[in-house]
Amino acid sequence: MMKKKVLGLVISNRKLGNSEILLKEIMKSIPEECDCELIRLTELKIEPCTACYVCLQEGKECKLTDDFNYVFNKIKQADALLIGVPIYLLGPHGYYKMLTDRVLGSVKLAESTAGKPCILVIPFGIKGWEGYTRAAVQVLPRLMQMKLIDCWQVEATLPAESLLQAGNLEYAQSLGKSLFKADAYQPGIRECPFCGSDLFRLGTDRRIECPICGSEGFLQDDNIPLWPDPEQSRFTAANLEEHFNGWLKEMKHKFHEEKAQLKEVQRPYRDDDWWVKP
């Protein structure tokens, strides 16, 4: 039988830091023999998206000649994805967002990734400085329609410190042991039940909105949110299809139709060449 492939993305430059050793511990604990591969994303070249939208077209890859397509194809081929991403200045490490921005062709990627297990491991240095991370990290696995097994925020400042804390070694091992048989992570009652975000936009009359998946709910008398309609989440397969294959492609047509008019708007700014570079 073919061995399953497990890919670990380490989004930290720190060698043998918390992201790296926790991912390795999870990998070592998988009961069946797997092909394990690690990519330290911060060592690769991931350039900013140029907004050309080529990746939305059938059979077309991103045109940028950096390492993105390599990572994209590795993610596609993997049977499970582990991501270790530390908190930097109240959010996930910037490379996580760089990668997420490049996954515009996510509906195509989801043909390979949907339903496959994904674990997020998120080391952070100090309680109260987690910021918006938990909300922000949901986007990538949800776009890929993966089965998010856990979104583990681990308090640890120093490299490897996470494994000095009681219980963390065992927890990492339990994640590895159940990687291919665990149910999807169940968000708590104070998290968005559809995407797991723990941040909400406050409206009038007790209404709240999840800024990540766009679902709308309201706060009940006990302050526990109620979310009536799961189909509102932008991350359902149907809503993602409608956004990326419907709305975005329509925008591309609109752009071609209105190109001349848009160029006219740009014209007075064309010669304002105040750019500087080091």
Ligand SMILES: Cc1cc2nc3c(=O)[nH]c(=O)nc-3n(C[C@H](O)[C@H](O)[C@H](O)COP(=O)(O)O)c2cc1C
């Ligand atoms: C530039 C930088 C910014 C950081 N910002 C935060 C932060 O906002 N909140 C926090 O809890 N920890 C913060 N940390 C601490 C790291 O999240 C923590 O050391 C973590 O264990 C690093 O994971 P690693 O060992 O996998 O690199 C920061 C660390 C660095 C280097």
